[in-house]
Amino acid sequence: MSDATPEVAEAGRTMHIGELAERTGLSLRTIRHYDDVGILPATARTEGGFRVYSEEDLERLMVIRRMKPLGFTLEEMTDLLSVLDALQQETDQGAVDELRARVATFRDTAVQRRDKMVETLARADEFIDVLTRY
Template sequence: MSGDTLTIGQLAKRTGVTIRTLRYYDKIGLLLPSDYTEGGHRLYSLDDLLRLQKIQSFIFIGFSLKDIADLLESNCIEEQQLSHSIAF
């Protein structure tokens, strides 16, 4: 495992999102792991962490998971604006 990847447990701890929720996001295709260990454990990149922060921001605003998936797929929100909002 590289220093640039996080296990599902590390990602959960860093973001406050439960492992169960992360597995659900994987199941519905909202947040897919970037890689897997040889044993099949999920590994998340720093880009995945940023995507999860976006998801959390949209949930906080009140969007449904379906709407969030659509927004992230369409890239209709400027990356810089979203990064600024997440930092705020």
């Protein structure tokens, strides 16, 4: 992408929002919303004002996409993303341990929410079985 800033181009492959949407299965509107609320700011903008995203942004968006079906709020997503960002930069072992404990809390919450979804799905299957009898 020749219209991306040189710093972004040198940092690695970039993509416009359409490619990011295609690769994640999310709508342009959703990605723009995540940018607007600050959990997925574009890495850069072209001279024409188009959003430019990196592979790291794609990975971040995939975390967000995976949290959404489990009912995590934007605030919770923001919190987890800040923890994950800090883990990538932190060198103090005590701080790393604290951050990992926070990730474990998110994991426990995700497991609980998934278990509830499994239970709900089982009930839906039971209902479908009832309807199949007719």
